Amino acid sequence: MGQVSNVRKLLLQREWARLEPGGLYLNRPQELLEAWKASYELPRLSQKSWYTLLDGKTLEDAARASFAEADGGAHVMYASYSVARWYAPYARQSTAFFYVDSIGKEILTRLLNLKSVDRGGNVVILETPDDSIFARRIEAAPGVWCADPITTWLDLNAAGERGEEAADNLLQQVLIPWWKERRA
Numbered sequence: 001m002g003q004v005s006n007v008r009k010l011l012l013q014r015e016w017a018r019l020e021p022g023g024l025y026l027n028r029p030q031e032l033l034e035a036w037k038a039s040y041e042l043p044r045l046s047q048k049s050w051y052t053l054l055d056g057k058t059l060e061d062a063a064r065a066s067f068a069e070a071d072g073g074a075h076v077m078y079a080s081y082s083v084a085r086w087y088a089p090y091a092r093q094s095t096a097f098f099y100v101d102s103i104g105k106e107i108l109t110r111l112l113n114l115k116s117v118d119r120g121g122n123v124v125i126l127e128t129p130d131d132s133i134f135a136r137r138i139e140a141a142p143g144v145w146c147a148d149p150i151t152t153w154l155d156l157n158a159a160g161e162r163g164e165e166a167a168d169n170l171l172q173q174v175l176i177p178w179w180k181e182r183r184a
Protein backbone atom coordinates (compact mmCIF):
# COMPACT_ATOMS: atom_id res chain seq x y z
CA MET A 1 0.00 0.00 0.00
CA GLY A 2 2.85 2.37 0.80
CA GLN A 3 4.39 1.94 -2.64
CA VAL A 4 1.05 2.63 -4.34
CA SER A 5 0.76 5.83 -2.31
CA ASN A 6 4.30 6.85 -3.28
CA VAL A 7 3.62 6.26 -6.98
CA ARG A 8 0.35 8.20 -6.78
CA LYS A 9 2.08 11.10 -5.04
CA LEU A 10 4.89 11.19 -7.62
CA LEU A 11 2.46 11.10 -10.55
CA LEU A 12 0.55 14.04 -9.12
CA GLN A 13 3.69 16.04 -8.20
CA ARG A 14 5.08 15.74 -11.72
CA GLU A 15 1.63 16.50 -13.14
CA TRP A 16 1.63 13.24 -15.07
CA ALA A 17 -1.76 12.44 -13.54
CA ARG A 18 -4.80 14.24 -12.17
CA LEU A 19 -7.44 13.37 -9.61
CA GLU A 20 -11.04 13.32 -10.75
CA PRO A 21 -14.20 12.04 -9.06
CA GLY A 22 -13.80 8.68 -10.89
CA GLY A 23 -10.19 8.18 -9.77
CA LEU A 24 -6.64 8.92 -10.90
CA TYR A 25 -6.11 9.59 -14.62
CA LEU A 26 -2.90 10.04 -16.58
CA ASN A 27 -2.43 13.57 -17.87
CA ARG A 28 0.73 13.14 -19.88
CA PRO A 29 1.22 9.43 -20.49
CA GLN A 30 3.94 9.92 -23.10
CA GLU A 31 6.09 11.93 -20.68
CA LEU A 32 5.62 9.25 -18.04
CA LEU A 33 6.61 6.58 -20.56
CA GLU A 34 9.76 8.50 -21.58
CA ALA A 35 10.79 8.84 -17.92
CA TRP A 36 10.14 5.13 -17.41
CA LYS A 37 12.30 4.32 -20.46
CA ALA A 38 15.17 6.39 -19.05
CA SER A 39 15.23 4.31 -15.86
CA TYR A 40 14.13 0.97 -17.36
CA GLU A 41 16.22 -2.11 -16.81
CA LEU A 42 15.35 -5.35 -18.53
CA PRO A 43 13.69 -7.76 -16.13
CA ARG A 44 15.92 -10.26 -14.37
CA LEU A 45 15.86 -13.17 -16.73
CA SER A 46 17.86 -15.83 -18.47
CA GLN A 47 18.28 -15.23 -22.19
CA LYS A 48 19.34 -18.01 -24.54
CA SER A 49 19.43 -18.44 -28.31
CA TRP A 50 18.02 -21.54 -29.95
CA TYR A 51 17.58 -22.84 -33.46
CA THR A 52 14.53 -24.39 -35.12
CA LEU A 53 13.95 -25.61 -38.66
CA LEU A 54 10.36 -24.40 -38.41
CA ASP A 55 9.46 -21.13 -40.11
CA GLY A 56 6.46 -19.19 -41.38
CA LYS A 57 3.12 -20.84 -40.73
CA THR A 58 4.60 -24.01 -39.24
CA LEU A 59 6.49 -21.93 -36.66
CA GLU A 60 3.38 -19.87 -35.88
CA ASP A 61 1.27 -23.03 -35.53
CA ALA A 62 3.84 -24.59 -33.18
CA ALA A 63 3.95 -21.36 -31.14
CA ARG A 64 0.12 -21.36 -30.88
CA ALA A 65 0.24 -24.99 -29.75
CA SER A 66 2.77 -24.05 -27.06
CA PHE A 67 0.57 -21.16 -25.90
CA ALA A 68 -2.40 -23.53 -25.66
CA GLU A 69 -0.48 -26.24 -23.82
CA ALA A 70 1.09 -23.69 -21.45
CA ASP A 71 -2.34 -22.29 -20.60
CA GLY A 72 -2.72 -25.16 -18.15
CA GLY A 73 -0.53 -23.39 -15.59
CA ALA A 74 2.74 -22.68 -17.40
CA HIS A 75 3.61 -19.47 -19.21
CA VAL A 76 4.66 -18.85 -22.82
CA MET A 77 4.05 -15.66 -24.79
CA TYR A 78 5.64 -13.67 -27.57
CA ALA A 79 8.11 -10.94 -26.57
CA SER A 80 9.90 -7.96 -28.14
CA TYR A 81 9.94 -7.84 -31.97
CA SER A 82 7.60 -10.84 -32.18
CA VAL A 83 4.94 -8.88 -30.29
CA ALA A 84 5.47 -5.73 -32.37
CA ARG A 85 4.75 -7.83 -35.46
CA TRP A 86 1.22 -8.41 -34.12
CA TYR A 87 0.54 -4.89 -32.83
CA ALA A 88 2.34 -2.57 -35.25
CA PRO A 89 4.73 -4.23 -37.74
CA TYR A 90 7.78 -2.15 -38.51
CA ALA A 91 11.18 -3.80 -38.25
CA ARG A 92 11.77 -7.10 -40.01
CA GLN A 93 13.20 -9.55 -37.56
CA SER A 94 13.55 -13.21 -38.49
CA THR A 95 14.21 -14.19 -34.89
CA ALA A 96 11.23 -15.24 -32.77
CA PHE A 97 11.22 -13.93 -29.18
CA PHE A 98 9.37 -15.54 -26.27
CA TYR A 99 8.90 -14.87 -22.56
CA VAL A 100 8.60 -18.15 -20.64
CA ASP A 101 8.68 -19.61 -17.16
CA SER A 102 10.60 -22.84 -16.53
CA ILE A 103 7.73 -25.16 -17.49
CA GLY A 104 6.84 -23.00 -20.49
CA LYS A 105 10.45 -23.27 -21.65
CA GLU A 106 10.16 -27.07 -21.70
CA ILE A 107 6.92 -26.88 -23.68
CA LEU A 108 8.33 -24.39 -26.19
CA THR A 109 11.57 -26.35 -26.59
CA ARG A 110 9.65 -29.54 -27.34
CA LEU A 111 6.98 -28.12 -29.66
CA LEU A 112 9.34 -25.91 -31.68
CA ASN A 113 11.93 -28.71 -31.74
CA LEU A 114 14.57 -26.28 -30.50
CA LYS A 115 18.29 -26.98 -30.51
CA SER A 116 20.61 -24.99 -28.26
CA VAL A 117 23.20 -22.95 -30.22
CA ASP A 118 26.01 -20.58 -29.36
CA ARG A 119 25.40 -18.44 -32.44
CA GLY A 120 23.12 -18.33 -35.45
CA GLY A 121 19.94 -18.90 -33.46
CA ASN A 122 16.53 -17.91 -34.77
CA VAL A 123 14.62 -18.17 -31.48
CA VAL A 124 15.38 -16.24 -28.29
CA ILE A 125 13.89 -17.50 -25.05
CA LEU A 126 13.64 -15.01 -22.20
CA GLU A 127 13.04 -17.02 -19.03
CA THR A 128 11.87 -15.01 -16.05
CA PRO A 129 11.23 -16.11 -12.47
CA ASP A 130 8.80 -13.19 -12.08
CA ASP A 131 5.31 -14.27 -13.14
CA SER A 132 3.91 -10.71 -12.97
CA ILE A 133 4.85 -10.06 -16.60
CA PHE A 134 2.44 -12.83 -17.65
CA ALA A 135 -0.46 -11.27 -15.74
CA ARG A 136 -0.54 -8.43 -18.28
CA ARG A 137 -0.44 -10.65 -21.37
CA ILE A 138 -2.80 -9.87 -24.23
CA GLU A 139 -4.39 -12.19 -26.78
CA ALA A 140 -3.42 -10.38 -30.00
CA ALA A 141 -5.32 -12.90 -32.13
CA PRO A 142 -7.14 -16.10 -31.22
CA GLY A 143 -4.59 -18.33 -29.50
CA VAL A 144 -1.71 -15.82 -29.84
CA TRP A 145 -0.45 -14.56 -26.48
CA CYS A 146 1.78 -11.48 -26.37
CA ALA A 147 3.44 -9.26 -23.81
CA ASP A 148 1.47 -6.06 -23.26
CA PRO A 149 2.25 -3.04 -25.51
CA ILE A 150 3.99 -1.02 -22.78
CA THR A 151 6.35 -3.87 -21.82
CA THR A 152 6.98 -4.38 -25.53
CA TRP A 153 7.71 -0.67 -26.02
CA LEU A 154 10.22 -0.73 -23.15
CA ASP A 155 11.85 -3.94 -24.41
CA LEU A 156 12.16 -2.64 -27.97
CA ASN A 157 13.81 0.56 -26.75
CA ALA A 158 16.36 -1.56 -24.88
CA ALA A 159 16.87 -3.99 -27.80
CA GLY A 160 19.27 -1.94 -29.89
CA GLU A 161 19.50 -2.20 -33.69
CA ARG A 162 16.13 -1.09 -35.13
CA GLY A 163 14.38 -1.51 -31.78
CA GLU A 164 13.98 2.21 -31.06
CA GLU A 165 12.37 2.77 -34.45
CA ALA A 166 10.04 -0.20 -33.90
CA ALA A 167 9.22 1.19 -30.43
CA ASP A 168 8.40 4.59 -31.88
CA ASN A 169 6.13 2.96 -34.46
CA LEU A 170 4.38 1.03 -31.66
CA LEU A 171 3.97 4.28 -29.73
CA GLN A 172 2.46 6.09 -32.74
CA GLN A 173 0.27 3.23 -33.99
CA VAL A 174 -0.95 1.67 -30.74
CA LEU A 175 -0.21 3.53 -27.51
CA ILE A 176 -1.06 7.13 -28.45
CA PRO A 177 -4.37 6.15 -30.13
CA TRP A 178 -5.22 4.00 -27.10
CA TRP A 179 -4.57 6.94 -24.73
CA LYS A 180 -6.64 9.30 -26.92
CA GLU A 181 -9.50 6.81 -26.90
CA ARG A 182 -9.38 6.64 -23.09
CA ARG A 183 -9.45 10.45 -22.77
CA ALA A 184 -12.56 10.79 -24.91
